[in-house]
Amino acid sequence: MALVAGAMEPPSSTAVEYWLAFVAHPMARNWYRTHNASGVDAYLAHRDLAETESESERFFMNVVLCRVLYAHALVAAPRLSLGRLRALAPKLGDPRLGMTGIFLSLSRVLPNEYPLTGSVNTYVSEETTFGRLLDFGLILPRLQQLYAWAEGELAAPGLLSCVENGAMTYAQSISEYSGMQERPSAIVSLVRELLPPSSVSSRKPPST
Secondary structure (H helix, E strand, C coil): CCCCCCCCCCCHHHHHHHHHHHCCCCCCHHHHHHHHHHHHHHHCCCHHHHCCCCHHHHHHHHHHHHHHHHHHHHHHHHHHHHHHHHHHHHHHCCCCCCCHHHHHCCCCCCCCCCCCCHHHHHHHCCCCCCHHHHHHHHHHHHHHHHHHHHHHHHCCCCCHEEECCCCECCCCCCCCCCCCCCCCCCHHHHHHHCCCCCCCCCCCCCCC
């Protein structure tokens, strides 16, 4: 607020620069970039703390991360996120609309107490149909592309190290990764067939 009001001090971080860009140009892409840059910075800076959490906690850290990156890609990289239906992506990802909340909601899966006591497979089996469709049908097939794109979009070196060979590996090794390796359902397989990942390259964001 002080910087926006004219305080003659330089921004203390890239994330603060993004906040200023959002204030100057309050559009969906800038909001996601601002929000996600701060979150990703914290993820990467405190990876050692995340590694001390339980398997279920670490799994959900990965789920939340990939979902916020995907929601961002809907408005900033429509072709990557939704392929041939890319014209719909910006509306679906608009943070002012209710669909974004559905994308990021885990309330029907997570209990109201900490620490989590169930296994990863238990929580995954309780996921809503839409959540499973989103994770298995849309995000996982383009996971590597998504993180490569987001690393450039957020100017966050190291973000790509959070995935390996199409698996989410933040604060866990690929050998531990098991939560999303189940056999795809018929509808998930159909979504993957109809909306395959596009061939896209990561790029740096515009200087807004």
